[in-house]
Amino acid sequence: MTSHDTSALARVAARARAGAQGPGRAPSGAGRRGAVLNDDADGLQIAGLTSLSTCDWPGRLVATVFLQGCPWSCTYCHNPELIDPRTPGVVPWAQVRNLLSRRAGLLDGLVFSGGEPTRQPMLGAAMREVKEAGFGVGLHTSGAYPRRLAAVLGLVDWVGLDIKAPADLYEAITGVGRSAHAAFESLRLVLDAGVPVQVRTTVDPTVLDEDDVARLVRVLRHLGVHDHVRQEVRALGTTPEYQEALAAARA
């Protein structure tokens, strides 16, 4: 990217900050809109940055940011260090902005992953900045915050949404009551909005058997999901207790 482009990106950032305060800028469907669309992307807690990925958004060449904090505590979480929302970020948003300015024409977009990206109030401002700079916006989410998801959905070009289990088994995976309600409400929002979505199910064999997976597949088809990917649990990074349970379930 040229220096002209870099200054253009800085102008985009300034516009994004100014624009978030202006009338008519916020996307529709926001629940607690003010809390969700904070005007300063520089406040994002970013735990990590992958500068090049070919798999985080199928068919696209992207960079990925991993945002700190998640309200759930899944059995198989292999990034437990991303769960605590009090952990400060280690990558400044300016570094992401600089990366994008250098990769214009090379990268298709930026994926916001986590943790749970919709937890952070600055997400909307960051997405708007990325989009106005000419990049696509991808989002990985567990659907834990449907109203926050609704507030940013108008800025998102593609969603990778985790649907972890049939509703009656959700809490056994996330450790949190009503997590199924949030996840399926988020799925409904994404489908109703017509945003391209890939639903992913990481099959936890300590909770789900094949009948449960078949049950979930039927539910997803009924809801209108066309792109559903089944993923195997990875033991790496999970707790020793979970690794033991996983080995027993696979024996």
Ligand code: SF4
């Ligand atoms: S939703 Fe994702 S980041 Fe959060 S605990 Fe579950 S696996 Fe970990």
